[in-house]
Amino acid sequence: MSARTKARKRALDILYQSDIRGDDLGVTLAAEAKRAANEPAREASWLYAREIVDGVIDNREEIDEQITTVAKDWSLARMPAVDRALLRMAAWEILYNDAVPAAVAIDEAVELAKEFSTDDSGSFVHGVLARIARSS
Secondary structure (H helix, E strand, O other): OOHHHHHHHHHHHHHHHHHHHOOOHHHHHHHHHHHHHOOHHHHHHHHHHHHHHHHHHHHHHHHHHHHHHHOOOOOHHHOOHHHHHHHHHHHHHHHHOOOOOHHHHHHHHHHHHHHHOOOOHHHHHHHHHHHHHHHO
């Protein structure tokens, strides 16, 4: 598993945890940063995970607007929490990280959806992210 794939899983954990607990994302990120300081072997995945989460924090309004616009008949509140977190993470990569091709961001999010969410989440996540990629 590549460092970026590990970082995406780590970012997913942070985004999901914050959402489920109703905590401020910055607080959850700070707690994870303390933990990461004691895990130097995982530094490579931590750096990109932090970049993702910081990007979501900085651009959350625009990201959520994009998701809501293209997710036909689905409000953010109606989506499973894992799907919300995956969509935010991958939307940030598509919209704000030129170093990651949109197809890679989509594929990684779909694989995580298949692993951690509902049976229908992979196709749902793919459809939403593909529409975001086309519109950007």
